[in-house]
Amino acid sequence: EVQLLESGGGLVQPGGSLRLSCAASGFTFSSYAMSWVRQAPGKGLEWVAGIRGSGGSSDYADSVKGRFTISRDNSNNTLYLQMNSLRAEDTAVYYCVKDLRALLSAIHDYWGQGTLVTVSS
Amino acid sequence: QSALTQPRSVSGSPGQSVTISCTGTSNDVGGYTYVSWYQQHPGKAPKLMIYDVTKRPSGVPDRFSGSKSGNTASLTISGLQAEDEADYYCSSYAGRYIAVFGTGTRVNVV
Numbered sequence: 001e002v003q004l005l006e007s008g009g010g011l012v013q014p015g016g017s018l019r020l021s022c023a024a025s026g027f028t029f030s031s032y033a034m035s036w037v038r039q040a041p042g043k044g045l046e047w048v049a050g051i052r053g054s055g056g057s058s059d060y061a062d063s064v065k066g067r068f069t070i071s072r073d074n075s076n077n078t079l080y081l082q083m084n085s086l087r088a089e090d091t092a093v094y095y096c097v098k099d100l101r102a103l104l105s106a107i108h109d110y111w112g113q114g115t116l117v118t119v120s121s
Numbered sequence: 122q123s124a125l126t127q128p129r130s131v132s133g134s135p136g137q138s139v140t141i142s143c144t145g146t147s148n149d150v151g152g153y154t155y156v157s158w159y160q161q162h163p164g165k166a167p168k169l170m171i172y173d174v175t176k177r178p179s180g181v182p183d184r185f186s187g188s189k190s191g192n193t194a195s196l197t198i199s200g201l202q203a204e205d206e207a208d209y210y211c212s213s214y215a216g217r218y219i220a221v222f223g224t225g226t227r228v229n230v231v
Binding site: 108111 | 122124155157159161166167168169172173178208210212213214215217218219220221222223224225
């Protein structure tokens, strides 16, 4: 059974940093691209960042480019999102999402339950 | 990276059919077959309902179907049921390692 368990969310002040983690199990982690998707309270889904199965190649939404970094540790089946220079508009539930393929195809077949990040003073 | 355009809401009676549109550009929906649809009930994580424009994952009822014409993809729910009331989002690959979601549509079963 595929499981994605996010952690690391919480309350942070504007300008602060936070690192999210996602522990994956139930599939060959290195064989699939992964993404982070967020959802602000009462709003729609927003793709944030994606990384290929082998790591190395990644990309970001314009809204977070230069502030967020996605990475993965295939030896420990863990996905990360380093978030710097956080803003109030980054407040959202952040989902760890598995892609259907090794190269990102934007087909998100499994989702974690999400972790809430709140940016507020 | 603009969000794909979906109607804010659609409504239908039990047993009827509803169709949700998802309009993008030639750089996303129109340029690739990697279009997918997700169902989200309140307080829950989204669930994949359609992928690669027309394919259904195992366990998704065949009442759900997808199609695409040009820069617009569509999700049709036939034989609407009460449990279909939810938010629906389309998504498309947009090149490199980029994905884009639609604005979301609330399906009301009235």
